[in-house]
Amino acid sequence: MKTTKNAFDIVLRKTQAFKLLSVIQINTIMAQTPEQNLEKLGIILPEASQPIATYVNCVRVGKLLFMSGKGPLKSDDTYITGKLGKDLSIKQGYEAARLAAICHIAVLKTELGDLKRVKQIVKVLGMVNCTDDFFEQPKVINGYSDLMVSVFDDKGRHARSAVGINVLPMNIAVEVEVIVEIED
Incomplete structure (x- = not known):
């Protein structure tokens, strides 16, 4: 009886291990690349926008990219402007933050060549042009965070600050900075 139970336990463990391995293999096969996620979302990355003053889009220190602030640049090369709480709704602010995320992803694509090299979106600082x-602000900057998670899956989850600012350059609605860890 004991031998039968041991044999049964061994078969059960092997079956469970096989099932676990199968789930891991399926998840690996089904995992989407960031580029595939962008395609699924219907997002075509623009050319990486150039800085408007004396700075660069990002600086690499070791495996970290410190990315300069980006605003909500639309496809017609104009920005979403105005103050939240006066000129823009939360929904419009959310869309503005989402556009800032697209601008950062475009810079990442230019810098890295392959978005699979993103190991982790580490820290986001979202600044919202708003009334006193x-x-x-967190609801507005969710537009940025939600898109990063949609594109990079768990690698897009990040620490974040969302703050109100009384004015931003060119009266843009939001500006977002980000720190990204990359694979070599």
Whole structure:
């Protein structure tokens, strides 16, 4: 009886290990690349926008990219402008933050060549051009965060600050900075 139970335990463990391995293999096969996720979202990356002053889009220190602030640049090369709480709704601010994310992803694509080299979106600082009594900055910057997770999956989850600012350059609605860890 004991031998039968041991044999049964061995078969059960092998079956469970096989099932686990199968799930891992399926998840690996089904995992989408960032480029595939962009395609699925219907996003075509623009050319990486050039800095508007004396700075660069990003600086690499070891395996970290410190990316300069990007604003909500639209496809017609104009920005979403105005103050949240006065000129723009939370929904419009969310879209502005999403456009800033697309601008950063375009820079990453230019810098890295392959977005699979992104190991982790580490830290995001979202600045919202808003009135003194506006307090929904996190809801606005969710437009940025949500897109990073949609494109990079768990690698897109990050630490974040979302702050209100009384004015941003050119009266843009949002500006976002990001630190990204990359694979060699």
